[in-house]
Amino acid sequence: MTRRGLPTVLIAALAALLMTAASLLALALLGPPAAVTGAAPACSAPSLPGTTVRVTEADMGAGMMGRSAMRRGMRLSVDRASVPHGQVSLVATNLGSVPHELLVVPLPQGQTLGARAVGADGTVDETGSLGEASASCAAGTGEGIAPGAASWVTLTLPAGHYELLCNLPGHYLAGMFAELTVT
Numbered sequence: 001m002t003r004r005g006l007p008t009v010l011i012a013a014l015a016a017l018l019m020t021a022a023s024l025l026a027l028a029l030l031g032p033p034a035a036v037t038g039a040a041p042a043c044s045a046p047s048l049p050g051t052t053v054r055v056t057e058a059d060m061g062a063g064m065m066g067r068s069a070m071r072r073g074m075r076l077s078v079d080r081a082s083v084p085h086g087q088v089s090l091v092a093t094n095l096g097s098v099p100h101e102l103l104v105v106p107l108p109q110g111q112t113l114g115a116r117a118v119g120a121d122g123t124v125d126e127t128g129s130l131g132e133a134s135a136s137c138a139a140g141t142g143e144g145i146a147p148g149a150a151s152w153v154t155l156t157l158p159a160g161h162y163e164l165l166c167n168l169p170g171h172y173l174a175g176m177f178a179e180l181t182v183t
Helices: 005-030
Strands: 051-059 074-078 086-094 102-106 131-133 150-157 160-165 177-182
Touching: 074 160, 074 177, 086 102, 086 131, 102 150, 131 150
Parallel strands: 051 086
Antiparallel strands: 051 074, 086 150, 102 131, 102 160, 160 177
16 A cells, blocks of 8 residues: 555545444434334233233344345244143234234144244145234234234143244244143
């Protein structure tokens, strides 16, 4: 590098440092932009009967993962792994940036969690599903739980093992499943 090019490099480096500092200060003072926080209808479930299981559905968002968000960057988690048999209310909250849903499917003895066959459309066979929460800010079936929203379903579950999953195309393969044991 010549002596004439050194000032240009130093000015560019200083400008980059100032822009980074200004961006961090703006985030600290103003918070992240709405697109990052998943601005959507915020809602919560009403008082529900039986034992309540809180289900969290999340993804890293298309912005962080590129066009294909199906790289195991999604998750579905439950606040408890086991509940007593009887009425069980499942409340699914979407903390991600894309729509999700919640299906409750019996997990037969000997079947491995997360090992259901996935069709060419990126979904698993829903035959035998006991219930679904996919209506934003409402109970039951809908068009998907919007980012920031919740959906819920109340079922009477006998003792057994159940797979809770999101069956939107590619989401199951991306890791959106969890087990619930009913005693």
